[in-house]
Amino acid sequence: MATKTVTIDDLRANKTKKSFYILIEGKVYDVTKFIDEHPGGDEVILAEGGQDATEAFEDVGHSDEARALLPGMFVGNFEGGGVKLKSGAAAAQASRVAGAVEQGSNLMYFVPLGLLGAYFGWRYYTGAA
Ligand code: HEM
Known part of the structure; x- marks a missing residue:
């Protein structure tokens, strides 16, 4: 059948x-x-x-x-198989969460890079280099 x-x-x-x-x-x-x-x-x-x-x-x-x-x-x-039928609000929230996670992962790169830059800047100005 x-x-x-x-x-x-x-x-x-x-x-x-x-x-x-x-x-x-x-x-x-x-x-x-x-x-x-x-x-x-x-x-x-x-x-x-x-x-x-x-x-x-x-x-x-x-x-x-x-x-x-x-x-x-x-x-x-x-009919849609495993496709999720989300309400508009739920879909909007999901994309907001994804956006926030992405923003967070960008910060993970920029914060250490910024600190490194600040450190070398400080060494340069204090003549320690
Ligand atoms: C056909 C679908 C479903 C079946 C066959 C089903 C079956 C069961 C069974 C057998 C239990 C007893 C505990 C266990 O064995 O896990 C249970 C508990 C429960 N179910 Fe479902 N369920 C279904 C759908 C849902 C849905 C859609 C919800 C929505 C939130 C839900 C909410 C709960 C809750 C809150 C309990 C806990 C009750 C308690 O511990 O006091 N169930 N369900």
């Missing part, structure tokens, strides 16, 4: 307690029956409807037992 491909429209159409899909690592699961049994409560799952729940799922550090439940609820692969 060919694996079904779930589109973003399918994902968004199934986010009520009557029918609920969740997207984790490029795979879509039908958790309708599981929501009420979820040890972490229904609300946290309901909050992930229509979007990529990978981060939320991984952040909790779910056990192997929790992961073993997933195949039984498998619906199909998400």
Whole structure:
């Protein structure tokens, strides 16, 4: 049997307690029956409807037992594969973080270089060279 491909429209159409899909690592699961049994409560799952729940799922550090439940609820692969479906705000924040890290790594070069320059400048002016 060919694996079904779930589109973003399918994902968004199934986010009520009557029918609920969740997207984790490029795979879509039908958790309708599981929501009420979820040890972490229904609300946290309901909050992930229509979007990529990978981060939320991984952040909790779910056990192997929790992961073993997933195949039984498998619906199909998400159309975008492993592509992350981030909200605009999350994407903007990610790029800000990347920018800050880059700025930090530039400083790592310039601070020691600046200190070295200051040292040789000082030696030059004090005639110690
Ligand atoms: C189909 C997806 C999911 C399955 C099968 C699942 C399954 C489970 C299971 C079995 C536990 C008990 C502890 C463990 O074995 O790790 C658990 C706990 C928990 N889950 Fe999920 N979960 C799912 C999705 C989510 C999502 C999307 C969130 C969102 C944040 C979430 C949040 C939590 C939290 C906070 C706990 C801890 C509850 C506690 O220790 O009091 N889960 N989950």
